[in-house]
Amino acid sequence: MNDKGRIAVVGAGLIGGGWVLHFLRLGRDVSAYDPAEGAGARLRDMVTRDWPTMERMGLAEGANRARLTFHDSLAGALEGAEAVLECAPERLEVKQVLFEDMDRTALPETLLFSCSSSFTISEIRVRTRRPERCLLGHPFNPPHILPLVEVAGGPRESEPVRRAMAFWEAAGKVPVHLRKELPGHLVNRLTAALFREAVHLIAEDVADVEDIDKAIAFGPGPRLALAGPFMNYHLGGGAGGIEHYMRHLGPSQV
Known part of the structure; x- marks a missing residue:
């Protein structure tokens, strides 16, 4: 996967940090953004602490912790991203505002995933101009270890969902598609x-x-x-x- 655009992770807590580890292990460039004080240092500490686990799981060619960049702005993190993984706190208003900003900032072809464990993607993307490219991408914790990802937000045959399923499969995940949205997902x-x-x-x-x-x-x-x-x-x-x-x-x- 290391010939693609970078992966942007918005929210550097437990789930966001797990995604950072996963895509670094795949040899991807990863950008991260989290406005919380000290978030960048905590993220790098997590990557350093858990990198031996990534080594035991097997590193792809080009995998390197140095491929992580932490940004002080959302726009900086999203620049040139192939996909964005939103891992913000589980508060609907926060996620709605973030998706409105991400949809306005990211390239038109960029897939925007929410990792929300509770809210439906229809609730989250309500303020966006391109809702069809805003999809659920809910992992089973920890995302750098377990392969499951739940995908929702459109029919399986729709172009964004087909792209999303292909993206997760290429990332070594096992995506499952939800035909209907419901709180808590599957x-x-x-x-x-x-x-x-x-x-x-x-x-x-x-x-x-x-x-x-x-x-x-x-x-x-x-x-x-x-x-x-x-x-x-x-x-x-x-x-x-x-x-x-x-x-x-x-x-x-x-």
Whole structure:
């Protein structure tokens, strides 16, 4: 990927820092902007601390921490960017203002991604002039380790979404497209459902916190690391697959 334009990261906290690490590992030029006092120093400290992990994961040709530049203005960070990753605090007004500014400042062909874990991209891009190039690009934390990215903001066959899916695939990620927008997107809602049930089991005094954590970590957890819920149930049905499982065991588990 190191023959493309640079990647701009707006917001240098945990998620933004993870993206900086990921794209530096790929040999990309990365620019960052965060108006918080001391943000640049904290970002460089994070990159220095976690760079050995990037080395163990494997560095692309040209990968170098020196390819990071921290800017004191949004315009400086966005100049010449192929894609912009917004990782600002989870406040809707902040993100709306940022996207209005980014849409006005970035090159017309630049993809603008929000990494929001809660808000829909339609809420975030409401003030922009080119809403079609403003898309959700929500990672699963930490983004420099885990491959998932959720993409939303248009039909899968639309030109911006096709570009977005290709961008993330070229970046070594596994993008999933959401046909509909909804708060929390896809993966956070799935994990929240599990957590709600865990809290309910605590409230019902079925087990303690430690045993519930063990039950997941040493039971379905490793299986879910290899395959999703539908494939797990399909495999659980043996030769008859998920149909056999639901027919014979489903009624007793409702």
